[in-house]
Structures are given as C-alpha cells and as structure tokens.
Amino acid sequence: MPTLHLADITFANRPSQLPLLSRLANILAASPAVTHLLVRGSLAHGTADRLSDVDFVVGVQDAALPAFARALDDLMSVEAGALLPGWRDTIVADLGGVGMVFLVPDEGHLHQIDLYLVPASHVPHLRATVATAVLLDREPALAPAEDTAVAERFAAEFFARPRTCAELLIEHLVLAVLLHKRVKRGQRFVAYSEWHRLHTATKDLIKTALVPTSRFWGWYQLREELALTPISRACLGDLEAAISGPAVPAASDVDAAVERTLALVERSCPEALHGLEDAISAYRTYLELM
Structure with missing residues (x-):
C-alpha cells in the first residue's frame, strides 16, 4: 500500500471529513493505474465546514483512464459504500478529464464525493493552474501520443453521450x-x-x-x-x-x-x-x- 501524505492537510484544518478522506484515498491509491491523488476545494484551503464535500483530482495512467472510469461505479459502491452510481458532473470546470459525483454515507451523514479523473500526462499543467493539496504523487510511465489521444477521446465521448x-x-x-x-x-x-x-x-x-x-x-x-x-x-x-x-x-x-x-x-x-x-x-x- 503506498504512503499517503496526509500530515499537511491534517495540520492545516483537521476537518471532520478527514477519516472519510483517508479511507477514500486508500481505496483509490490501491489501483496501480492511479498516479496522483490531489485534494482541492475547501478541504485543501482549510475552510471546510461539516457540509463540505470531499473533492479529489485523481491522476490515472493515460491508457488506463477509460477502463478505470468504467470501473469506478463498482469500486465506489463495493469499497466505499456509495449509495448510487456516480453522476456525470456537468458543473465542474473542464480540467482535461472527466468528473463524477458520488453520495457516500459516513458517520450518520451523506457526503458528496467529487472525483475528477485526469490523464496523468495532464497533471503537471493542472497542478500549475489549480490549487491542490497532494496526497499521492507517483511517477507515471511516459505516455506515448497514442495513449494520450485515447484518454482525450474518451473524455470527449464521456460527456457527449446522451444521458439515460x-x-x-x-x-x-x-x-x-x-x-x-x-x-x-x-x-x-x-x-x-x-x-x-x-x-x-x-x-x-x-x-x-x-x-x-x-x-x-x-x-x-x-x-x-x-x-x-x-x-x-x-x-x-x-x-x-x-x-x-x-x-x-x-x-x-x-x-x-x-x-x-x-x-x-x-x-x-x-x-x-x-x-x-x-x-x-x-x-x-x-x-x-x-
């Protein structure tokens, strides 16, 4: 199991969501396809309240992004206890990947979990433009152009697909x-x-x-x-x-x-x-x- 760097965010604000954030981080980091786990939003900025969502950016090896995204509903349901399949997030800004929102019960409350999956090749640009706290930083394999194209095509098709x-x-x-x-x-x-x-x-x-x-x-x-x-x-x-x-x-x-x-x-x-x-x-x- 990889080491997750929770100390900085814990010291910054000790949010009530920290146990849930830690549990989810361990679930996501267990996949070898995941290269980065970044926290953004109020938990990263130290301004969280008891209603704040848990907002992750998940870096995924470019070629593995489509398969990881398709498996995410099962992963979040079985491992994290999400009540419902994920919602394709149409509110989040386009960061070069795909966003999903899950509702996860924890300690008697229903928490909103925002997971934004981004190709690992896009993570450096994202980190330079979006304020985040780093939980996991693995060196990704070098992605050839065809793998990056696969990830980008999947992201475009993901949001273009009609909703059921x-x-x-x-x-x-x-x-x-x-x-x-x-x-x-x-x-x-x-x-x-x-x-x-x-x-x-x-x-x-x-x-x-x-x-x-x-x-x-x-x-x-x-x-x-x-x-x-x-x-x-x-x-x-x-x-x-x-x-x-x-x-x-x-x-x-x-x-x-x-x-x-x-x-x-x-x-x-x-x-x-x-x-x-x-x-x-x-x-x-x-x-x-x-």
Missing part, C-alpha cells in the same frame, strides 16, 4: 443534496443556479422517457410534443409545478422536487428505478437528517 433516464434520476438526487447545502449556508445565488439546473434535468428526463427522438432543442415545443397522451400530460403538469415554484428554494421545496421526480419516473420510465429501491429508501432517510 436512470442517469437523469441520479442527477436529480445529487442536485438535491447540493441544494440542501446551499440552503443551509444561505448561498442564494448558487442555489438559484442549481435549482434551474434541476428543472432542466426534469425537462430532459421527460423528453428522454417520452420523446427520445425529439427534433427540438432545449425547452422548445414541449407542449406540442407532450400534450398527446395522459402520461405525457401528467409529466408536463409535473414540469409546470416545478417551474412555478420560488426562484430560490427552501429545503421543503427541494424535498418536494425529489418526491415529484420519483413519482414522474415511476409513471414514465419505471425501469430507471430497477435495483435502486433500497438505495432510494436510504437516500430519503439521509436527506431527512441533513
């Missing part, structure tokens, strides 16, 4: 956790942005379930496409209810949005719930404790 109903459901569940944190912290501007993102995910979920071959972009022609059957009209009513709420949500609004989304999924694409019933029950319990 199950992925959009997970996006709702992750965004609800983020929104609860914004509400508790009084971060109204960020809450406004993520609330709109949740509404957009609701629209995307309905279109993916009911009109997957739609020729219209974004929010255009929704009524014309969705007012044709009882199920689609009910889903359109769910979307009307979502966008008719406040511009900045309260905690109760976020909880109502989660329940509305779960009902919408059960009505329009129940297969998206397959295998997630126990996870969603646990998720509801943790949400009540936030």
Whole structure:
C-alpha cells in the first residue's frame, strides 16, 4: 500500500471529513493505474465546514483512464459504500478529464464525493493552474501520443453521450443534496443556479422517457410534443409545478422536487428505478437528517 501524505492537510484544518478522506484515498491509491491523488476545494484551503464535500483530482495512467472510469461505479459502491452510481458532473470546470459525483454515507451523514479523473500526462499543467493539496504523487510511465489521444477521446465521448433516464434520476438526487447545502449556508445565488439546473434535468428526463427522438432543442415545443397522451400530460403538469415554484428554494421545496421526480419516473420510465429501491429508501432517510 503506498504512503499517503496526509500530515499537511491534517495540520492545516483537521476537518471532520478527514477519516472519510483517508479511507477514500486508500481505496483509490490501491489501483496501480492511479498516479496522483490531489485534494482541492475547501478541504485543501482549510475552510471546510461539516457540509463540505470531499473533492479529489485523481491522476490515472493515460491508457488506463477509460477502463478505470468504467470501473469506478463498482469500486465506489463495493469499497466505499456509495449509495448510487456516480453522476456525470456537468458543473465542474473542464480540467482535461472527466468528473463524477458520488453520495457516500459516513458517520450518520451523506457526503458528496467529487472525483475528477485526469490523464496523468495532464497533471503537471493542472497542478500549475489549480490549487491542490497532494496526497499521492507517483511517477507515471511516459505516455506515448497514442495513449494520450485515447484518454482525450474518451473524455470527449464521456460527456457527449446522451444521458439515460436512470442517469437523469441520479442527477436529480445529487442536485438535491447540493441544494440542501446551499440552503443551509444561505448561498442564494448558487442555489438559484442549481435549482434551474434541476428543472432542466426534469425537462430532459421527460423528453428522454417520452420523446427520445425529439427534433427540438432545449425547452422548445414541449407542449406540442407532450400534450398527446395522459402520461405525457401528467409529466408536463409535473414540469409546470416545478417551474412555478420560488426562484430560490427552501429545503421543503427541494424535498418536494425529489418526491415529484420519483413519482414522474415511476409513471414514465419505471425501469430507471430497477435495483435502486433500497438505495432510494436510504437516500430519503439521509436527506431527512441533513
């Protein structure tokens, strides 16, 4: 097992998330494909509170990046106890790799774990431009140009791939956790942005379930496409209810949005719930404790 350099970050702020951060770091560092583990965000800057997420940059050998990313759901579920498959993070800035968000229970709380996988060849540039604390620094094998091209192509295809109903459901569940944190912290501007993102995910979920071959972009022609059957009209009513709420949500609004989304999924694409019933029950319990 490699030595992880936790002393500096421990001395800086002794965050309550440190035991979880240490456990996750050991899980990730056990893979020989991983060359670097960097912590960024509030844990790296010494400004973390009890709601702060654990935000890793994971350097991976260029050629191994696609396989490591595909195995990440299983790794985080089996080894770290993640409740749900990872959400393809569309909020994080483009750092040359791919971002995933997992929800991991620890000490009675549900923690947001941000994992950004970056090709090892990109790590020097990233470290020069993004403030991080170093946990693991292995010398990577020299990546030939074709390996770097494989990693870059995978990253581009990763975000271009259309999302399934199950992925959009997970996006709702992750965004609800983020929104609860914004509400508790009084971060109204960020809450406004993520609330709109949740509404957009609701629209995307309905279109993916009911009109997957739609020729219209974004929010255009929704009524014309969705007012044709009882199920689609009910889903359109769910979307009307979502966008008719406040511009900045309260905690109760976020909880109502989660329940509305779960009902919408059960009505329009129940297969998206397959295998997630126990996870969603646990998720509801943790949400009540936030």
